[in-house]
Amino acid sequence: MSGAAITPWVVGNWKMNPLRADAKQLVEELKQLLQNQNIEESKCHIGVAPIALALQSVQAQFSDSSRNICVVAQDLSRIAGTGAYTGEISAELLKDSEIDYVLIGHSERREVLGDSPAVINEKVKHALSAGLTVIYCVGESLEQREKGLAEQTVLQQICDIAAVVKAEQWRQIVIAYEPIWAIGTGKTASPEDAQAMHAKLREGLSQITPAGRSMAILYGGSVKPENAVELAACPDINGALVGGASLNAESFYQIAQAFANTK
Template identity: 65%
Template sequence: MSALTIVPWVIGNWKMNPTGENVQTWTEQFNQLLQQQPISNESCHLAVAPTFIALSQVQHAFSQYNRTVHTVAQDVSRFPATGAYTGEVSADLLKDSHIQHVLIGHSERRELLGDHSEILRAKLTNALNAGLTVIYCVGESLTQRENGQAEQVVLQQVQDIASVVAPDQWASNIVIAYEPIWAIGTGKTASAADAQAIHEKIREGLSQITDSSAKVAILYGGSVKPENAKEFAACPDVNGALVGGASLNAESFYHIAAAFAQSN
């Protein structure tokens, strides 16, 4: 099963980087690249996930662009609304700051910060109730892959959120990002064929949950670079990329985005 025509997403996850001065340099450089060789909104959705303290700075910079570039929060609180939750940022506060997109379930948060399925469901519920679009991350470890459990693990992670996503929200408010954990920040990548195989399985799994499975964008993440972006972009069920380290360089991020835009 392949997807219908889906406008690809290319999202940069800056993680705990960079400094404010470098943010300004990046946004200026990226704007220049887009002006020199435009990438239309219709050919590719563009987005960047900076740290919480840089959200407003990045959002303001993008508002000066000639095209839409979304600002994405890297996480959201499992607690709703407002209240006595020191250090937390709720979905309602993101919405109030005009942030419309959020990452949930990244493997680094699952492994390092204890985001288990119950917490992820609470975060997802809050985000969807606030009308946010969720980029939900899934992926297996090297051990799980070597044990032949990759598909089982990833499909279970998708199934984990099925109870809190309404039927009409899959196509409109959910983007899936498949990131094999062993390929994040290691320089290793799944082959394009491997990525397509897992993405196809994810779409098949979604078809058991929602009638909108062919409309859900499924992104690949894991050491995506300008050198390999075209291979992934050519895969029918790879609808974009969640880019880590390469997104910290404006030119590299631009070339990855251009590869997916040209494939659309």
């Protein structure tokens, strides 16, 4: 299925940023840009992933926006429900707070904070069971790419979660491909390389589930306005998971506009 048949997603991952006043200003600036020149929801889903402390305040601030903006949790607990688990936020608690989207498997969680495939599987299972939409991140390191293991690595990461995803739940998943060597480095995979990996992911997903043909696959890794149009033109790139550029409302808006206009 070509990217033209899939509504793109542009999601801003704010990571451990910004301070409260700056977050409030960022949201207001984005709302104003959308008020001045709206991006139709049918042409592009837009979301932001603030820190856990700000999820509900950001959601409340977007409540009077000219269009829906999805508020996305950056992570969740591997433990379901409620209980004596200090510092944890479960899928059910997110859902109860009307947060319907969550990032899982980001390379910073895997590489820096020790999320193993087993832990990630628990997170995916609980998120889907609670009715959340999962933005599942995959990607290879520079070493893996140089050894010719890039495709094998990302396809294995897809296969890792297949054991816990029920047939009907694949439609609750968005895939985000982020080559680790391109995150926050200013380096970006060429549109040709990114498209080739997205096509391989589409092929792999289609072998696992019929939903694979219609699942959105986002590109992440130093996405900015200057490369968004080229990336959006690739048939199997259905949006972007945006890091640093999402902390600037104008840049983030331009990336969303590029995907809305190209797709």
